[in-house]
Amino acid sequence: MGEDIPSPCDLIVVGTGLVESIVASAASRIGKQVVHLDHRDFYGSSWATFSFNSLKNTLGLIDEFKEHTTQSQKEASDLNISLNSKAVCNAIEKWFILDECKTENDDSHQECEASRGKTSRITWTKSELLKNSRKFNFDLSPKLLYSRGEMVEVLINSGICRYAEFKNVSGIYTFDASEGCLLPVPCSRADVFNSKDISMVEKRLLMKVLAMCVDYENKPEEFKEYESGNFDNFLNAHKIQGKIRKYLVDSVAMANDSTNFQDAVKNVQKICAKCSAVFGGVYCLKRNTENIIIGSDGQAIGIVSDNQKLMARFILIEDCLNPLAIIKSGISRAILITDRSITNNDQVAIITVPSANGKDPVRILELSASTMACPPGLYVVHLITRQVTTAVEDLREVIDAVFCSGEKEALDKPNIIWSLHFNINEYDSPEGKLPSNVYSCPGPDLFLDFDDHVIKARNIFQSMYPGEDFLPKVPDPEDVVLEDSSEDIVQENP
Amino acid sequence: MHGRLKVRTTAEQQEIKAKERAKKLAVYKVAMDRIFSKRKSGELDDEILKITGQVLTENPDISTLWNIRKETIVKIKNTFPDLVDNYVSKELTLTEQCIRVNPKSYNSWFHRSWVLDKGSNIDFQAEFLLCDKCLELDERNFHCWDYRRIIVQMSKTPLENELQFSTNKITKNFSNYSSWHYRSELLPRIYPSSSGDTLLDDQKLAEECNLIQNAIFTDPNDQSAWFYQRWLLFTKKESDSKENSKNSGFLSVLNDELESCQQLRDLEPNNKWVILQVCELLRRIDSLGNKKEILQLVSQLTKVDPLRRGYYAYLGSKIEEEKQKKTIPE
Numbered sequence: 001m002g003e004d005i006p007s008p009c010d011l012i013v014v015g016t017g018l019v020e021s022i023v024a025s026a027a028s029r030i031g032k033q034v035v036h037l038d039h040r041d042f043y044g045s046s047w048a049t050f051s052f053n054s055l056k057n058t059l060g061l062i063d064e065f066k067e068h069t070t071q072s073q074k075e076a077s078d079l080n081i082s083l084n085s086k087a088v089c090n091a092i093e094k095w096f097i098l099d100e101c102k103t104e105n106d107d108s109h110q111e112c113e114a115s116r117g118k119t120s121r122i123t124w125t126k127s128e129l130l131k132n133s134r135k136f137n138f139d140l141s142p143k144l145l146y147s148r149g150e151m152v153e154v155l156i157n158s159g160i161c162r163y164a165e166f167k168n169v170s171g172i173y174t175f176d177a178s179e180g181c182l183l184p185v186p187c188s189r190a191d192v193f194n195s196k197d198i199s200m201v202e203k204r205l206l207m208k209v210l211a212m213c214v215d216y217e218n219k220p221e222e223f224k225e226y227e228s229g230n231f232d233n234f235l236n237a238h239k240i241q242g243k244i245r246k247y248l249v250d251s252v253a254m255a256n257d258s259t260n261f262q263d264a265v266k267n268v269q270k271i272c273a274k275c276s277a278v279f280g281g282v283y284c285l286k287r288n289t290e291n292i293i294i295g296s297d298g299q300a301i302g303i304v305s306d307n308q309k310l311m312a313r314f315i316l317i318e319d320c321l322n323p324l325a326i327i328k329s330g331i332s333r334a335i336l337i338t339d340r341s342i343t344n345n346d347q348v349a350i351i352t353v354p355s356a357n358g359k360d361p362v363r364i365l366e367l368s369a370s371t372m373a374c375p376p377g378l379y380v381v382h383l384i385t386r387q388v389t390t391a392v393e394d395l396r397e398v399i400d401a402v403f404c405s406g407e408k409e410a411l412d413k414p415n416i417i418w419s420l421h422f423n424i425n426e427y428d429s430p431e432g433k434l435p436s437n438v439y440s441c442p443g444p445d446l447f448l449d450f451d452d453h454v455i456k457a458r459n460i461f462q463s464m465y466p467g468e469d470f471l472p473k474v475p476d477p478e479d480v481v482l483e484d485s486s487e488d489i490v491q492e493n494p
Numbered sequence: 495m496h497g498r499l500k501v502r503t504t505a506e507q508q509e510i511k512a513k514e515r516a517k518k519l520a521v522y523k524v525a526m527d528r529i530f531s532k533r534k535s536g537e538l539d540d541e542i543l544k545i546t547g548q549v550l551t552e553n554p555d556i557s558t559l560w561n562i563r564k565e566t567i568v569k570i571k572n573t574f575p576d577l578v579d580n581y582v583s584k585e586l587t588l589t590e591q592c593i594r595v596n597p598k599s600y601n602s603w604f605h606r607s608w609v610l611d612k613g614s615n616i617d618f619q620a621e622f623l624l625c626d627k628c629l630e631l632d633e634r635n636f637h638c639w640d641y642r643r644i645i646v647q648m649s650k651t652p653l654e655n656e657l658q659f660s661t662n663k664i665t666k667n668f669s670n671y672s673s674w675h676y677r678s679e680l681l682p683r684i685y686p687s688s689s690g691d692t693l694l695d696d697q698k699l700a701e702e703c704n705l706i707q708n709a710i711f712t713d714p715n716d717q718s719a720w721f722y723q724r725w726l727l728f729t730k731k732e733s734d735s736k737e738n739s740k741n742s743g744f745l746s747v748l749n750d751e752l753e754s755c756q757q758l759r760d761l762e763p764n765n766k767w768v769i770l771q772v773c774e775l776l777r778r779i780d781s782l783g784n785k786k787e788i789l790q791l792v793s794q795l796t797k798v799d800p801l802r803r804g805y806y807a808y809l810g811s812k813i814e815e816e817k818q819k820k821t822i823p824e
Contacts, residue, residue, distance in 0.1 A: 193668050193712045200711040200754065204761050207712055 005284065008311035009033040011464070012303055014289045015318030017045040018450070019441035022457035023316055025158060026471050027464070035312070037287040037305060045318055046087045046424055046443045047141045052133035059091040059422065078304075079292040079323050079434075087320035087443055088140060090390055091422040096405055096415070097124055124339070124378070124417055135375040138335050140424070141444035142365050142382045144169065144350075150454035159474040167371050170347035174247065174354065175364075177401060182343055182351060185247045198243055206244045209235070246354075289321070292438060300435045314464050315438045319427040322440040328428035330387030331446055332394040334421045338379045340414040342366055342402060350448070353398050360386040362398045363448060379414065386446055391421035439463070518552070525549050529562065538566040543581075547588055554592035554599045563605070567612060582613035590624065597628055603637040607644050618649035633663060634672050643679075653684050668709045674722040692744055693729055702726055703747065707754055714758060720767045727751060728774065748779050766799040773809070781816050788813055 010032035013024045021036075028034045042048055042058065050058060145151050145166070155161040173182045186195040192203050235245055288306055292315060295301040302311035319325050342364070343349045348371055351364040362385040367373040373380040381403075383395050399405065404413040429440040439460045445452065458470050525545050532542050543566055546559040567585065571578045586609065592602040610616055622645065628638040646656055657680050663673040685698040692699060703726060709719035727748065752775045759768045773791045776784040792810045796803045 189712060190666060190668070193708050194665055200707055201757060201761065203708065204711045204714070204758065208761075 005035055005305075005308070005310060006033060007035075007302070007309070008313075009035045010312060011035070011314045011316065012310060012312040013037065013316045014303065015045055015316075015321055015441065016040075016043045017318050017441060017443055018047050019453050019457045019460070020316045020318060022154060022454065022471075023439075023441070023461050023464075026457070026461045029158075029471060029474075030465065030468050032465075035284070035310060037284050037289055039286065039288045041286050043285070044140075046320070047139075049137050049139045052130060052136045052138070054133075055136075055138050055420070056093070059088065059420075078294055079300075079438075080290070087318075087425050087427075089423055089425065091420065092392060094419045095126060095417075096419070097126060097417050129337070129418065132375045136337075136380070137373050138380065138420075139382070140333075142367075142384075142448075143444075143450055144365075144448045146449050146451070151450040154454055154471055157471045157473045167348055169350055171343055171349045173343060173349060173351040175351055175398075175402065177353070180401065183247075184343075202242075202244050205239055206247070209238050209240060212238075289317075292317075292435075294435060298435055300438045313437065316441055316460070317438065319429055319440045319442050320425065322427065322429055322434070324433045325427040325429045325440060327425045329426045331424040331426065331444070332383075332385050332387040332391040332421075333424060334381075334383040334391055334395050334399065334419060336381040336383070336399075336403065336416050336420075337374065337418040338381055338403065338414040338416055339377070341368065341379055342381075342414055347371070351402075353402075359388065360446070362395065364398075364402070365448075378417070381414075384446065384448075387423050391423050395421065437464075522549065522552075529559065533562055533565075538562070538569050542566060543584070550588065551591055551595070554596050554602050557601055560601045560605050564608065567609070571612060579613050579615055582609055582616075585609040593624075593628065597632060597635055598637060600637065603641050607641060610645070610648060616648070618645055618651070621645045621649075622651075629663070633667065633670050636672065639672050639676065653680050656680055657684060664705075669713065669716050669718055671718040671721070674718050678722065678725050689743075694726075696743065699726065699747065703751065707751075711758060714762050714765050714768055717767070720771065723751075723771070724774070728778065745779065748775055751775055752779065764798050766795055766802075769795050769798065777813065777816075781813070785813060785816075 011024070011027050011034045013020045013034060013036045016036065016038045024034050024036050038045070040058075042050075042054070048058075145155075155164070172185045174185055175181075176183050183197070184191070184195070186192040186198070186206070189207070192198075192207055195203070198206070235241075289303050290307075291304045292300050293302045293304060293309065300315050302309055303315060304310075341349075342351065343366070347368055349364075349366045351366065353362040353364065355361055362383055365382040365384070367380045367382075369376040369378060383398065385394055385398075388394050399416075399419075402413065403416050405416045405419070424444060426443065426445060427440075429442075434440060441460070442453065442456060461468075461470050525548065529542060529545055529549075532539075543563060546563055550556065550559055563585070567578070567581055570581055586606065589602045589606040589609070592599060593606075596602070610621075622642075625638055625642045625645070628635055629642075632638075642656075645651075646653075657677070660673050660677040660680065663670065664677070667673075681698065681702070682693045685695040687693055687695050687699075689696075694702065703723075706719055706723045706726060709716065710723065713719070752772065755768060755772050755775060759765075759772060762768055769791055773788050773795070776788050776791075781788075789810060792806050792813070796806045799806075
């Protein structure tokens, strides 16, 4: 495939993360020749989704990635791309179950099962799990699609939504550490109406504030006096106290209406890539990029990839590959496989665990088998928070509070069967250091939505191609005619 | 570069559509001619069912064709009563198809209910499933609600089940006249009141009042909630008694409701529904004693909701007239 890469082309994209993939699609869409490369053997970079086995393989690969040692044609002015950057790092895996099944004549085990009243529970073993590897879909960076968010436009206009299935978030909760239990957060009309937790007056006050926020763009004058202050002032002015204040601040200050995109989150980058390919992009995995070639005027003129020179007008790189980027912060992540839902809600739940001592909250995303994240009977739980030390340390308290890990099984807490902790680095790309035709694209962040990334992609696109349409709506396939395969030919041949 | 994409222009699209329409019209004409000629010669048979079926699938709103089918079914019932069930199930299939195409077709729903009557072994489970599905797609489809009432009656389903259904619908979305209305029809039959004053038994009334208050506080702009509350509190049972027994128990209910309405009014001073309800409550508690306050509210209403000032003027004049009368005309 190496010989087929066109050079010169309009745009070279190094890395297949979300931002660079969106820009690649948008560029292809307006007819630019795009070459999209990734040194890995999978699409998606830090956003990718894996089956059980491929996750372990990939993380193993990242840890052992060797620096490229072959002699590359490098000029003094060229920028060396740091290929051994590990955006995803510190991966620690732990099993909580035995390799083999407990034998049938283990009476104590059977009594235990009966007393829990779940006589038909499958006892999972390591080998069973690994056999079902393909039924797992683990996201490195799970995200939510807000129905009023930026990403929805992108999905509709690019036609990607035709290939995707969506699942609604069925419940939003906050974890009350003092009571050790989950409290459902009422944030839709139906939730508020049905809630037994809050008084009539509280319902009215809460709905009022929610409605105001939803209508924000249409009635900016209502917010004028609060805009320069903080959220607290706004809440005080609207008499939001106590329970409803907790709900609003901890869990709802995100959004009211969330559409969860779990069924297809693994496909977003792949599908973005597909869209680009349809309109003429060229895709290569397992293709290293060694250097960015800088011309005499300080602008980039191309890259050296697998010792081949590829010329282009613009270059995009993932920020983790940007030689001038520095690590500014990190995300602590954990992925758990559990045997029971934290809520009694069998779909997708978001749980916020607010922190007492001013630290960042921990967000938990629980996915049931109906989201295709795992085989039936199991649950995949994602935990996300800001990195302070390591993922294991940062998430220990919350995991211990909510789950049961270990020998003594608690009756009410879900048991962890397997866990994986890791960190994802967040990079800062210093302004003005890269040539103006080279753009660095950010990787995933702490937030549960895509908005910032879509905006960044749009900004990069508009900087490269001012005045052009960003992902205009794709025509209906029925209205598309291939010029060659004309209808006349069909008529002539009976 | 060959194989380039070209997008059809609007003119081309329109031309294609016009051609398709012309084709359809020709087919339709042929079919209708055949149907009417057969009917004229009394051939109400399988073929006429087949052709009317084809036309109705495209356009379910041709009443004449449905009636021809009815004639055919009646004929079969009279001549071959054992075969009727077979034909009934075909009618059910056809009406279901037509309902998918147009869920608001009077003809399809009516034909379906007509046909149910003719069969002897109807699977009501399937009928309820159809209703559930249609209501999920559109919870205000009155055809479907009416149909549901019919099958409830025919299948002698216990009303408690239907009350649960109404509760489920309201839990999902309380902004729905039809669900509340359904509820208002069921409740007096399941929980009739023992006293002469109210429609519902006291405990159930209290529960419903609480339920509807939740709706009102969650969204005071939702009409359906207010109308349900009016029904709960203001509907009088038919009674010949000249004396309006001002049941003290009911009076306290009214006073409680007044209190929470006033609470809501503090939070939403310009909401016409709240003001109107306070008005109506004051009237029923003590029309004469509260007259001054009521009239003040009425004038406030006229300012807050000028579109309906005619109604408020009428309301005002009625209140002026009310003297020592104990019964409130509605």
